[in-house]
Amino acid sequence: MTNAHTYLTALRWGEDQLQVTSADSVAAQYLLLESHQWSFTQLVQHYRELMPSVEWETYQKQIARIAAGEPAQYVLGQAPFYGRDFRVTSATLIPRQETEELVAWILDDVVASDLHVLDVGTGSGAIAVTLKAERPEWTVTATDISAAAVAVARENATTQHADIQFEVGDLLAPVAGQRFDVIVSNPPYIDRSETAVMDDSVKRFEPDQALFAADHGLAFYQRFAATLAQYLTPNGQFFAEIGYRQGAAVRAIFETALPAATVTIRQDINGQDRMVRVQL
Template sequence: MAKQTVLAILQAAKQQLQMAGQDPELAQYLMLEGNQWRFTELVQHYREALSPTQTQAFQAQLARVCAGEPAQYVLGYAPFYGREFQVTPATLIPRPETEELVEWVLQVVQQPTAKVIDVGTGSGAIAVTLKKERPTWLVTATDISDAAIAVAQKNAQRLTAQLTWATGDLLAPVTGQRFDVIVSNPPYIDRTEMPEMDTSVKRYEPEQALYAADHGLAFYQRFAQVLTTYLVPTGDFFAEIGYHQGAAVKQIFKQALPDAQVTVKSDINGHDRMIHVHLTSKG
């Protein structure tokens, strides 16, 4: 039996994905990433045959994606801010909206030696990226999950980012310390939103990193109560928020910190997605 070309394998894979109710373009993503090809290299290989080992690996990955598993978990890594981060079911898959949060932090914070903490670091995408983009910053990363911290540490080591690590709930692991910047992508999904969520997210991504009580607002309420304890008097807090939570989250911080400057920022799609709280010397 003649070996199939890369193009023929891709075309068949797209049909399989479509029949399974998955995005057909994931076939090309798997082929590119699995072979570490750029798109131009893929085109150059179109008329060639994959080796039996390559074909077997691709078909195994394709079967998992057809079953609904996120391609990033299948491959074991995800892109973020121009770098590759290892991801496992112990960590959320980094998303483009979070890149926008990182960009906002980098634009606003000008101190050359800022002391920064990423709370709920997951794969370490935020913390490692901030350290790589601002090597003179002192960056700490925390998570309640030992498994997530282990993944984040591997990412930091592979990307040569020197961070400080702590395991525990919210800011408890750094009690007694103060920071110039606190950044977080906390759980913010209300469980009543589950019917609207992507099936693969519900099935494969870690629950404790997704859902929060009080209509998804619990972590913002907790942060609002402790920011003046863990930030310097003119410190900054940045967080990702749900697309419909802008007004509610802003109200939480304005009520707890009347003198603070609170700004909600939209993402590239025009949805409320980030919040910035800047403390003044009064509050």
């Protein structure tokens, strides 16, 4: 059974629905591309085909959720990251391009094999799973304080055939007594004072504990700086995502706590401070 809508007219309808709201009308196309795993060229090739009625009903509901402010990735239950699709839920952050750049830095910078790697605050598991998939010879462990997030990460690891050890707990506590060659984290780093300028959908739908940190968003960097030496191997490296205005403050935190370490702040593709590397 079909309805009167082709993929093109359904797309135009979706765009029209979203244009009268604060939602990004591009999401109408994103839903079709991601749900079918189509490229834009493939979508165009299907423009004149009638959309099945069940799909049309689903599409209308998805557009309504996005019009109400919900991110398209949560509506679909998945988000792309480093060429792979990851399941996401309200228990996990939506993986973003800045984090892909962090992963790329690690893969470019760390060339040794047979390394032990730890991802702290793994969320959907995007970082840990990607590192394991790209470097199968690495032994990867991932932790998160949220059991619900770890459940999602486990599912993503299974889907991507990534053999990862998962632990639930606060920061480095679940791996007490262990040492790692590389520790990576995309920790909470937003200051509560920035709430007013944040995207409304982020505030409403993404998990608070994965977004906000005390001490002007610097609390987790302070905690890492105080404990890294106990968890890294002698020449180990720590990589983390940071807020775009935190470069100087993060550098000072690590240089003060670890005066013998080399601290590097790296900018993202937009020229903003977004990553830090600490090498013992």
